[in-house]
Amino acid sequence: MDSIVNHLVSTAPEPGHRITFARLDGDRSMDLTELYARSADVARHLRRQGIRPGDRVGILSPNRLEWVLLDLAALRLKAVTCGFESGKFDASAALLAKYDLAVLYTDRIAPTGAGAGADPLIRDIAELADVPATDDALGPVKYETDDHTTIKFTSGSTGEPKGLAASVGSIDSSITAVQGLFHHTDGDDLFVFLPLSLLQQRYWIYSALVYGHDVTVSTYEAAFSALKRVRPTVVMGVPGFFETAKKQIEGQVRRSGAEVPSAARLLFGDRIRYLWTGSAPASAAVLTFFNDTAGLPLFEGFGLNETCIVSKNHPGAHRQGSVGQVLPGKEILLDEDGVVSVRMDYPVNTRYEYATPEAQRIFQPGGIVRTGDLGYVDEDGFLYIRGRADDVIVLDNGKKVIVRPIEERMRTSPAIEECVLFCPTQTYLVAVVSPARQPADTDVIAAHLAAANAALAKDERIRKVIVAEPGFTIDNGLLTSQYKPRRQQIFERFRSAILDNQEGIHA
Numbered sequence: 001m002d003s004i005v006n007h008l009v010s011t012a013p014e015p016g017h018r019i020t021f022a023r024l025d026g027d028r029s030m031d032l033t034e035l036y037a038r039s040a041d042v043a044r045h046l047r048r049q050g051i052r053p054g055d056r057v058g059i060l061s062p063n064r065l066e067w068v069l070l071d072l073a074a075l076r077l078k079a080v081t082c083g084f085e086s087g088k089f090d091a092s093a094a095l096l097a098k099y100d101l102a103v104l105y106t107d108r109i110a111p112t113g114a115g116a117g118a119d120p121l122i123r124d125i126a127e128l129a130d131v132p133a134t135d136d137a138l139g140p141v142k143y144e145t146d147d148h149t150t151i152k153f154t155s156g157s158t159g160e161p162k163g164l165a166a167s168v169g170s171i172d173s174s175i176t177a178v179q180g181l182f183h184h185t186d187g188d189d190l191f192v193f194l195p196l197s198l199l200q201q202r203y204w205i206y207s208a209l210v211y212g213h214d215v216t217v218s219t220y221e222a223a224f225s226a227l228k229r230v231r232p233t234v235v236m237g238v239p240g241f242f243e244t245a246k247k248q249i250e251g252q253v254r255r256s257g258a259e260v261p262s263a264a265r266l267l268f269g270d271r272i273r274y275l276w277t278g279s280a281p282a283s284a285a286v287l288t289f290f291n292d293t294a295g296l297p298l299f300e301g302f303g304l305n306e307t308c309i310v311s312k313n314h315p316g317a318h319r320q321g322s323v324g325q326v327l328p329g330k331e332i333l334l335d336e337d338g339v340v341s342v343r344m345d346y347p348v349n350t351r352y353e354y355a356t357p358e359a360q361r362i363f364q365p366g367g368i369v370r371t372g373d374l375g376y377v378d379e380d381g382f383l384y385i386r387g388r389a390d391d392v393i394v395l396d397n398g399k400k401v402i403v404r405p406i407e408e409r410m411r412t413s414p415a416i417e418e419c420v421l422f423c424p425t426q427t428y429l430v431a432v433v434s435p436a437r438q439p440a441d442t443d444v445i446a447a448h449l450a451a452a453n454a455a456l457a458k459d460e461r462i463r464k465v466i467v468a469e470p471g472f473t474i475d476n477g478l479l480t481s482q483y484k485p486r487r488q489q490i491f492e493r494f495r496s497a498i499l500d501n502q503e504g505i506h507a
Helices: 002-008 032-050 065-077 092-099 127-131 166-181 201-209 223-231 237-257 260-270 284-294 403-411 442-453 487-493 494-498
Strands: 018-023 025-032 056-060 079-082 103-106 122-124 148-154 162-168 191-192 216-217 233-237 274-277 297-302 306-312 330-334 340-346 370-377 383-388 392-394 400-401 416-422 430-436 462-465 503-505
Touching: 002 065, 002 166, 002 201, 002 462, 018 223, 025 032, 025 223, 025 330, 032 201, 056 092, 065 079, 065 127, 065 148, 065 201, 103 127, 148 166, 148 201, 148 416, 162 166, 162 233, 162 462, 166 201, 191 201, 191 223, 191 416, 201 216, 201 223, 201 462, 216 370, 223 237, 223 260, 233 370, 237 260, 237 284, 237 416, 260 284, 284 297, 284 403, 297 370, 330 370, 383 403, 392 494, 400 403, 403 416, 416 487, 442 462, 442 503, 487 494
Parallel strands: 018 216, 056 079, 056 103, 079 148, 103 122, 191 216, 191 233, 233 274, 274 297, 430 462, 462 503
Antiparallel strands: 018 025, 148 162, 297 306, 330 340, 340 370, 370 383, 392 400, 416 430
16 A cells, blocks of 8 residues: 555645635635645754654644644654644643643643743744744655554543544555545545544645645634635535534525525535535435435545544445445444444554543454444445444333434424433433524424424334523533534433423423
C-alpha cells in the first residue's frame, strides 16, 4: 500500500488547488502550495522551540488555519498531535501534565501574567499565523504503518475521555479506500465543518494535498451561511446536520412555493455531487428526502473512532437503509446475537490510553474491535445496523424491543430534533425529546406521539414523553462532539421525571 502520510511529508502538492476557511466573519483562501510551504515554516518554528520526534503537541482551539498548519507541521517533524475538543478542556498546567504535552497551542490564553497565559508551555495559536519564513532543511521523515501521528480524545458516554492514538496504516488504508470509491479530483471541493480534533475531518485535507482537489474548512455555526458562498461539490456531515438541512429546505418550500430540488440547491449550492453522512444512524426519512425528493445523493456509511471507516454506500453500490459494502482491508464478524465486530488489516490501535481495564475490552486479539452494534450482512455484502446491543430493552414479559426504529419514527416530527428512549421499570417506554424549536410545540408532539403509538406494537408504545427545555446541545453535555445523544447523561439529567409514574407529555 502506498503511504498517504509519507507522501504528505515528502511531496509538495501541485499548484492550482485551494483550501478555504469559511467563518461567520468571512472566507479566506490560499493555494495548497502556500499551505504546504507555511506548514514547513511552522515545523521549523516548533523545532526551534525544542519539539522533537515523539513529542506531544496539544491543540485546543476551534477550526482555523493555524490548526491545520500545526497538524501538518507536526507530521513533518514526526511529532504527535493531541487534538482537544474546544469547550471540553481547560488550557492549564494540569492538562499539560496529565497528557504529557511538550506544548499546548490554544485560542484560550488568559491575560498576560495570569492563569494560562503565564505558563510558557501554553501558547497562543494565533502566533503561528506570522511565523517567519526560513529555508532551513527539515530533513527526511519516514513513517512505518504501526507509527502513530495523533491522539484522539473520545468524548465517550461517561467518565473521563479516552485517548486513542491512530496508526499510520489505518490512516493510509482509509483514505486510499475512500478515494477508490469516490474519485475526488480536480473540480471537487470537499466541505467539512466538524472539529478538526476528530481525525477523520483531517483526512479530507490530506486527500486534497495528495489527490489534487479543493477543500473547505468551516464550523458547525458557520456551515449553512457558508455553503452557498463556497459552492462545494461534497458536504460531509452527521445525520443531525442533514435533519436540520431538511427542515430548512422544507421551510423554504413553504415560504416561497419553490420545488424541493431548487430549494435544496439554494441551501447547498449548485455544484453538489454527493452528500456524505455517518458517525450516527441516519433516519429513513432523511435518506429518502435527499436521495429521492431533493435529488442530492446522500451516502451513509459506518465506522468508529476505533476502526476508522468500515463500510460505505457510494455511486454504483448504493442500497438505502444499509451502511454500504465493507471496504478493502476490513471484515465484518457477527456473533450469535448479531453483534458486529470488525477485523482490520491495519488496526487503528489495540488499546486506549487513559482508560479503565473494562473499557479496553472493545479491543480483541487479531486486530478485531467489538463495536457493540447489532447488524447483519445481506446476500450482496451490504451491512445493515439495527441498533446498539445496549439499547435492546428486555421487558418483564420477555419481549425484546430495539429502540432505534422507534426513536427514528419520533424524529420524523418537525417539532422533534432528537429522541432517546428509556424503560425505567422494564414494563413501559419513556421518551426524552429535544424540541426542534423553543418554546416546544407540545400539541404537535402529542399528536405525533398518538400517531406513532397507533402504528406500533403494544410493547413498543411510548407511555410518556419528557420535553427537554432547553434541548440537547454539546454545551450542556447532552450531545457528543459528533452530535449524538449521550444517553447516560440524559438519563441522569431527567432521572426524576423518567422514574415517576405519570403519563402523557411533560414539558
